[in-house]
Amino acid sequence: MQLGTVDRRDDRPPFRQIADQLRAAIERGELRPGDRLPSEATLIQHYGVARMTVRQAIQELRTEGRVVAEHGRGVFVQQPAPVRRLASDRFLRRHRDAGQAAFLAEADKSGVRPRVDQIEVTKTAPPADVRERLRLADDEPVVVRSRRYLADDRPVETAVSYLPLRIADGTAITEVNTGPGGIYARLEEAGHELGHFVEEVTARMPTTDERRRLELADGVPVLVVVRTAFDTGGQPLEVCDTVKAAPAYVLEYDIPAR
The missing domain is CATH 1.10.10.10 (Winged helix-like DNA-binding domain superfamily/Winged helix DNA-binding domain)
Structure with a gap:
C-alpha cells in the first residue's frame, strides 16, 4: 500500500x-x-x-x-457484516407453508447461514407503548419472546415479540422452540389469519447492551424496526421490536404504483 x-x-x-x-x-x-x-x-x-x-x-x-x-x-x-436484504415479501404465507419463519426466508434469499440464540420466553405486563399498539386492557399480560439472530455466525439483529397471553397461551409460542414457520404459523394454526403488517423504521446509536450483544464497533448505528401484525379483521396480534446492525441490512420495499 x-x-x-x-x-x-x-x-x-x-x-x-x-x-x-x-x-x-x-x-x-x-x-x-x-x-x-x-x-x-x-x-x-x-x-x-x-x-x-x-x-x-x-x-x-x-x-x-x-x-x-x-x-x-x-x-x-473490520470484516463486513453479512448484508441481508429485507424484502417486503418476507412475511408471505408461502414461506410459513414451507416451514420458514421470516428470518429463515430472508437468510435463504441472501445466501447466508442463519442461527438464533439467546432465546428467552416470559409472561409479564407489557411496556405502555406496546399495550397501546396491542389495544390491551391495563391489567392484561403478554407473552414476551426475546432472541438474537446471527448470519454466518455474526450477530445481526435482536428481536423482542409481545403477544397477548389470551392468544398465545396453550400454543408453542410460549415454548422456546415454536416449530416450523415460527410465531406466525402458530397464530394461523390457532385460527388467527394474518391480514397485514405495519412497520415503523428509525435509526439511532445503540445502547451499551445492544452494542455488546450485536458486537458492534464504536460509532456504528442500528436500525430499529417496530412491526405490528394484524389479523384480517384488523385486530393486532403481535408487536415485534427489532434492533438491527445497520451495516448488515438493506431495506427493500416493493411498493405498487396503483
Whole structure:
C-alpha cells in the first residue's frame, strides 16, 4: 500500500487527511478485511506527525466501523457484516407453508447461514407503548419472546415479540422452540389469519447492551424496526421490536404504483 502525505495547506486537519487516505486504501481494496493497518510508529514516521494525530485518525476509522483494535496485536480492517436484504415479501404465507419463519426466508434469499440464540420466553405486563399498539386492557399480560439472530455466525439483529397471553397461551409460542414457520404459523394454526403488517423504521446509536450483544464497533448505528401484525379483521396480534446492525441490512420495499 502506498501512503500519501499530509498537505499543510489543506484546510483539513492532519488527522483527517490520514484517515481519508487509509479509508481510501480500504475502499480500493489495498487493505482488505482482516489486514492489519500500518503500526502507529510507521504512520508517525511516514507522516511526520505526533502520536495523538495518528490515534485521532485511527479513532475516526473505528467510529465508522471500518477498523477494529485488538489488544496487543494492532488495528485491523473490520470484516463486513453479512448484508441481508429485507424484502417486503418476507412475511408471505408461502414461506410459513414451507416451514420458514421470516428470518429463515430472508437468510435463504441472501445466501447466508442463519442461527438464533439467546432465546428467552416470559409472561409479564407489557411496556405502555406496546399495550397501546396491542389495544390491551391495563391489567392484561403478554407473552414476551426475546432472541438474537446471527448470519454466518455474526450477530445481526435482536428481536423482542409481545403477544397477548389470551392468544398465545396453550400454543408453542410460549415454548422456546415454536416449530416450523415460527410465531406466525402458530397464530394461523390457532385460527388467527394474518391480514397485514405495519412497520415503523428509525435509526439511532445503540445502547451499551445492544452494542455488546450485536458486537458492534464504536460509532456504528442500528436500525430499529417496530412491526405490528394484524389479523384480517384488523385486530393486532403481535408487536415485534427489532434492533438491527445497520451495516448488515438493506431495506427493500416493493411498493405498487396503483
